[in-house]
Amino acid sequence: MAETSDQDSKTEEPTEKKVRDALEQGNIPVSREAPIFASMAALMVILTFLIGRGVQQITLTLKGLLDDPDGFPLGAPADALNLLTVVGLEALRFLTPLLVIFAVFGLAAQLLQNAPNLVLQRIMPDLSRISPLNGWKRLFGTQGLVEFAKSMFKLASVSAVVAFVLRSSEAKAFEAMYTDPVALPEMILSIAMRIVSAICIATIVLVAIDLAWARFHWRRELRMTKQEIKDEHKQAEGDPLIKARLRSLARDRSRQRMIASAARATLVIANPTHFAIALRYKREENAAPLVVAKGMDVIALKIREVAEQNRIPVIENKALARALYEAVQVDQVIPAEFFRPVAEIIYFLQSKQAPRPEKVQ
Incomplete structure (x- = not known):
């Protein structure tokens, strides 16, 4: 009750100094849905431009191993190491572009929201972060309820999108039973791309709502009471009583001189x-x-x-x-x-x- 009344008393918009101090301390508005959207967008890029060629290359390598097993003797531990090296390098060549794209999209999702700022205070140990009471408040407070609502919206949206795409691809799935198995990977890739693209479209709406909510909630948390604004003004301009006293002393010294x-x-x-x-x-x-x-x-x-x-x-x-x-x-x-x-x-x-x-x- 006391915390609620204290929040209700904060009716004034934050001053520029309050906003600047919050940013310097690492308290910035962040959407948790933006990185998820970035991951889905990165996955869409990978499925569109990289996955087909990468799978084809690694398939050729494995096919060569299976078609010519005598080409890789395993008579000594060194032979096994050579085989693992070849397979590992091929897997690394396949995975490296994927990891780079995920990293680039993830960093872009963070940098486009806020400029980078190193704040050591944010990584210092804080016992309140592992407090069960504070954790309970986070789970069942306003922010926790908002996160729960977003999770439910995501679950419902993704489920509806996947169900719609699978239903529309039902005919292709039945046709796959009578087609050449070589065509199955391409069909699966096509369905996966449709699912991911539909999820990206649904996630854009959620990201836009979450960005607006994050900034609104951030400014709401930074609101100040009238007394806090007065105190900040005193700190910035100086206490009027002290300033008047200093002016009086200055006038006295000037008169004496x-x-x-x-x-x-x-x-x-x-x-x-x-x-x-x-x-x-x-x-x-x-x-x-x-x-x-x-x-x-x-x-x-x-x-x-x-x-x-x-x-x-x-x-x-x-x-x-x-x-x-x-x-x-x-x-x-x-x-x-x-x-x-x-x-x-x-x-x-x-x-x-x-x-x-x-x-x-």
């Missing part, structure tokens, strides 16, 4: 307690005053405090301080429209040479 930079200023323009802009002007450094710090409220008070500690003139000009705060950026020179009012303040300070902060109305 900026406030410390206020000690390099040559004057501070302030709106008594709300705004403060620390400017540095040295003719040999910059063509225009450089903004080294700016702040509002608490930061403005900190900038004024640093200025007073370093005996930097603080000029109170409400309109100019507010306008500068809105227009300037730290580590940049002031815009051209502020050159004249700031230049007047600098000229005033240089002419007065005041060691203490002055207030200009």
Whole structure:
């Protein structure tokens, strides 16, 4: 019940990361019917192009052995070994193309479904695979019932196809009783080809259904809960609380550096307690005053405090301080429209040479 409810809670489609992780771990949609169809197709190719010629060749070899038994003396163990070698090589020449075709079709059935991917984790020992309880669940679970239904469909389809082909060949079977025995292999081969081709056609339908079911079941098993999607998003983007905390720390460090930079200023323009802009002007450094710090409220008070500690003139000009705060950026020179009012303040300070902060109305 708990497992069913957990599966029911997985209502969201899998994310790209979930699908990618499943593929990397070797969890891929696979049709078990595709290799069976590939085997039947390989058998059809063999019956059509190879079996007749191969049987004819091996028949000639055996006929030569039976017609001329004296040609292979068996007086010593070496003679028996030579005879077995000849027969074995002939059988190997007959079986090798068959095995190669079966292997090629089997590999093609797997490669056409999914790209090859070496996953060592899939071949590692796993005790759950030999657990009787898990085996019982696999047998009587949804997947087990689907496999049972497919097996029954295959049995019914193959039985119906074989019965239909044999019934249609019933007349030929009776005629074979009165024909030359030499023609029997060709007739049997013809009937076998009809049976295999009919089974291939029936298996194609099953393979198409099984491919669709395998991919549907695979994506259904990969479904996620809403909480899993949220957790994955947090892992990919970072926890919002942690990111907010990191941004806050970064802003604090930036403010501290900026406030410390206020000690390099040559004057501070302030709106008594709300705004403060620390400017540095040295003719040999910059063509225009450089903004080294700016702040509002608490930061403005900190900038004024640093200025007073370093005996930097603080000029109170409400309109100019507010306008500068809105227009300037730290580590940049002031815009051209502020050159004249700031230049007047600098000229005033240089002419007065005041060691203490002055207030200009």
